[in-house]
Amino acid sequence: MAPIKLFADLKSQPCRAVYLFMKMNNIPFQMVRIDLGSGEHLQEEFTKISPIQRVPVIEDNGFVLGESGAIFRYLARKFNVAEHWYPSKDLERQGRIDEYLNWHHTNIRTTAMMTFRHQFINTLRGKPIKEDEVKRFKTELKKSINHIDKYFLKDEPYIGGKEISVADLQAFCELMQLDIIGDENEYRFNPKVRAWADRVKAQIEPYFEPCQEEGISPMQTIYNQLKSSKL
Incomplete structure (x- = not known):
């Protein structure tokens, strides 16, 4: 096969x-x-x-x-992966993970992506950054981060439970895009979300090098060069 x-x-x-x-x-x-x-x-x-x-x-x-x-x-x-990734037996936890995956696209993805896009893409294209738009998306992003804290994490180490799931990967990969433009504090301001992000990062670290080399580092280099040229 x-x-x-x-x-x-x-x-x-x-x-x-x-x-x-x-x-x-x-x-x-x-x-x-x-x-x-x-x-x-x-x-x-x-x-x-x-x-x-x-x-x-x-x-x-x-x-x-x-x-x-x-x-x-x-x-x-x-592939019958370990149950914690996407539970088949614990329907309540499966439901919570599904809930996050559905909520993600119109909340964390939209607000984090637009915060990133308005700064990275505009800088890349030599266009002025629309600070009012950036401020608006950052305000909405903060609300979403607090919702992860109060609702999806609560007293658990990961979204919906005690072990990492696909919801954690989806959320973390979206938020860490902000690190490229130096906006990591837009999600790390929240102590619980910061601790969660550190736990997820530690779990994925052994597998992350290609993502860093092919995805994140080139964008960081471009952004930093463009920002430096404007100083």
């Missing part, structure tokens, strides 16, 4: 989350790199695979699946 193909760009937060999940669970896969920066995801060849022109996408013996949340669930069930 051919290994699963993972179409991804490690500069993308959801791509990093899926990549890490597959690595941490020893799921065999072939990485097919799609360069978002050059618009490779918009080209005809990739559009035939994924009409919505987004990554990550997996292909498993002809079956194509997009959306990181759906990919997590599919892989967890197919």
